[in-house]
Amino acid sequence: MITVIGDQLYGRMENGESVREVVGNVVLTQGNVRITCSRAIQYLARNNAHLIGNVVITQDSLTILTDEGFYFGNEKRAYSDRGVKLDDKKVILTAGIGEYLFTPQQANFSRDVKLTDTLSVLTSARLTYFREIDKAIAVEQVNIIDTSGNIIKADSLINLRKEQITYAFYNVRVRNLRDNSLIMGEHLEDYREKGYSLVDVNPVFMQVDTVKNESDTIKAGVKDRKETDSLLQIDTLVIRSLVMESYRTDTSNQFIAKDSVRILRGGFASHNDYTIYYKDKETIVTNKVNDSAAVPVIWYDNSQMTGDSITIRLSDRRIDRVFINNNAFMISKSEINPRRYDQLTGKRVIMNFADNQLNKTEVYGNVLGIYFMYEEEEQNGLMKASSREAIIFFEERKVSQVNLYGDPNSEYHPENVVEGNEKSYTLPGFTLYEGRPTMENLFTKKIGKVF
Structure with a gap:
């Protein structure tokens, strides 16, 4: 009483x-x-x-x-619809409407809910807080800003404060203010103490390099396709896969994309089964997951590259060098005749970039090459070549010079023999892949072979 x-x-x-x-x-x-x-x-x-x-x-x-x-x-x-503030020395909870049940120690708050603790600030339309087990369930317009520089948005969210675990559901957006990155998906698990996060339903990773104007800046919580398109139109790294994981420690920050991985950044694209992005080292590594698995494929401008392992080094978030290891194969489509493909194979390929343009490619070990020849843009047969090493120089996105080193050998095939027989001039393992990630197909198409 x-x-x-x-x-x-x-x-x-x-x-x-x-x-x-x-x-x-x-x-x-x-x-x-x-x-x-x-x-x-x-x-x-x-x-x-x-x-x-x-x-x-x-x-x-x-x-x-x-x-x-x-x-x-x-x-x-207890109940109030005149504005409520709850303080239990662990969190401060405010809302327009609040109800508190003393026996189960449960708070049910709604209308402009805000929960503040030492690690984060959470806002939502509705929230249930279980004091005894330090658990909060937030629903509608959920937004969390934490002290590590992350903003999480979702339709609903479960936060276990004692364990420092968060589960977010539907329209999930995680923005990192420190590196201007955004992860989108439909289901997130975040284990703060372990430094581990998982997005396993429709995950997409985006990281802006340069911002053209204020309207192009990533906003926390992309809500529609129009805003997503505006992000893709500027110089942005986009990664799509079936599963994404993030590992964070005091000394490293790595991001892993698994299964049907697609990468897009300007004229660069890739499709593979497994990608690791070392954010602090600005390095992206893609690997063939086993001997029977498909090889990683990367495209740059009019060229396609494959290999068992591909490492992409960035400098200030721009591509600096690309390393292709084991069974490296590079194919470049001719701008004059799309049926003709320059080809190059070797054990290892290193692609060097300057000002975001490919300027030199180094090839090491059992080098084989096929190069179609032109004189003032007139087709003039092809050259087959082999050596232990090779260096190819590029100017204005075209091959300007090829240097062969170590037992160089070459043979010329005249135009009258080559014309109409382009498909017969291919190196062992020649494969053209379709499904190159683009703005238009990034979220729909799968990889496949043309021939």
Whole structure:
């Protein structure tokens, strides 16, 4: 039963019910629940009280503040729709509407909910907070800003404060303010203490290099395709896969994409089964996952490259060098005749870039090459060549010079023999892959072979 004391007490009957009104320095108690306010109207039979003016509810370390509310003694429940603040020394929770159940220690808040602790600030339309187990369930317009520089948005979210674990569902957006990256998906698991995150439903990673203007800047929570398109139109790294993982430590920050991985950045694209992005080292590594698996494929401008392992080194988020190891194969389509492909194979290929353009390619080990010849853009047969090493120089996206080293050998095939027979001039392992990631097909098409 609620007990009430105050400066003034008035008794009356309302609709056959005994009502007690207490005014001035009002104190209500029930067990270890204590309530103070300016004025209280107590309904004796129902064991309820209407609390008015400077309401303060306490229980041990818990404090609830509101201008006006209700306390239901039989249920040990407090309610207010006049703005509520809850402080339990672990979190501060505010909202337009709040309900607190003392026995299960559960808060149900709605309308402009805000939960603040030492690690983050969470806002949502509705939130349930379980004090005993330090668990919060947020629904609708969920937004978390944490001290590590991350912003998480989602339709709904479960946060286990004690374990520092977060689960987010549907329309999930994770923005990192430090490196201007954005991860989108439909399901997120984040284990803060372990430094591990997982997105395993429709994950997409995006990282902007340069921003053209304010309207192009990544906003926390891309909500529609129009905004996504505006991000893709500037110099942005985009990675799509079936599963994405992130590992964070004091000394490293690595991002892993698994299964049907597609990468796009300007004129550079890739399709592979496994990619590791070392953010701190600005290095992307793609690997053939086993002997029977498909090789990683990368495209740059009019060239296609394959190999068992491909490493991409960035400098200031721009491609600096590409290393292709084991069974390296490079194919470049002619701009003059699309049926003709320059080809180059070797054990290892190193591609060097300057000002975001390929300027030199180095090939090491069992070099084989086929180069179609031109004189003032007139087709002039082809050259087959072999050596231990080779260096190819590029100017204005075209081969300008080829140097062969170590037992060089070459043979010329005239135009009248080559014309119409281009497909017969291919090196062992020649394969053209379709499904190159682009802005248009990044979210739909799969990899396959042309021939």
